[in-house]
Amino acid sequence: MGTYRFPLDTRSLIALVAVAWLASFAHEFTHHATGAWLCGAPGRMSLSLFALDAACGERWPWTTAAGPALSYALMWIGMAWVVRAQRLGGDPWWGFALVIANKPFLRLLTAAMGGGDEGVLWDLLSPDMGRWIATISVLALSLPPMVVCWRALVPRNRGRVFAAAFLLPMVPLLPVPFVDRALYGAWIDGQATLPALFGVPWSTWATEAAIVALLVLALHAMPRRAAAQGAVAR
Template sequence: MISIKITWKYCLAFYCLIMLYASLHELVHHFAGAAICGAWGYKTFNYFSTACESNRWAYLATYAGPLFSFIMMWVGAYGLRKKNASPLSRQISFALIFAQLPFQRMFFPFFKMNDEFYASKSLFGDTQLMYWSVIIIIWLICLPPLVTAYRSITNKHRLAWFLFYLILFPVIIWVPVFLLLEYLLVNRHVLDQTFIGIAWLFLVNEIITVIGYFLTKKYFNTDMYKLKSKQLPT
């Protein structure tokens, strides 16, 4: 069970976690594409192409990113259910579920968007059976970790907190930076030279994000603030 207490330090840690796993999602696409094609493709923050786009096997690289995100959601749910997990570990596990952007994964396919829909349409055709199959499969994968996350919340107004994490929190603290980075890379060509098919701006951001995550992950432990408040002199 976890108690949510949002501070600016917590927001910083959550931002780093989301950016880290959003970047890893994209890197999984990229490296899967290289493994399938035998050559590096190209990627930005929000787009990737393989070196063998005409090869139907290349669509496996499109599925690889969501597969990674789904696995991380289940890893987070497992961490929440571990009986001997520390308060910090539970908080990170809770945040890890929402850092995979499950709202995007679950609702964008309704509008014929997302990796899962694009790859499935390309392989199996744009049919009603494919459309609903993709949606149902995604929901069946995402719902159990989300239910675990919901049940773990001990704050009052549990549903409001859950919906805040599911829909608003990632949009508020991560999306603006993500869109800015994509704009700088694609439209302004900032550090757009590539190494193994990856723009340097992406690589620099990834290094900063990894360092930032390891420096800030301790701020997920909301019990730390309770302990400090008890230690204050009266």
């Protein structure tokens, strides 16, 4: 029986949004950094978009695979964190956060619609069945962490708490790709130059630093759910 009462207060939700934002950036930066490593030069990146260096050529599938590889690794680390915390009586919040922040539902929805990194990769191997194979792959990789989180929650109101925890933090992030394209589209397309470090504009680095600061403040403001008692239902 699950024992964890997941906090859905404002401070926890703000922290989850910040973790999800940073996880998205880490996903894209992994694409970007892998491209720099394989191609010998960094391309261009913004908040949620990346473009490989023109010399990358046929090596691009590996850069596409790198992003979801990180996301699924973080989900499974989160799953292990939840399991360990439940066994030891600790607080599994960070485990939940790692699973939630890597957007299992959105990854599944995107794959089912024929998009996403997984869809692109499987289309290379099976153009006719790539969409369905991608959907099955995403389900196989994301379902175990979600099941562990589900089972960790107290049964009362489990469905509502689970849906809210996994979906509400995603809502503020939905406009980001559109805002990103409006702000950095010319940069990504190579039609504009911006002050940058490792192919990432300084304004993007400043945004990520601000999100880290917001996360620290939100975590500091959250009630202390001590390893000994707060995370376990009484």
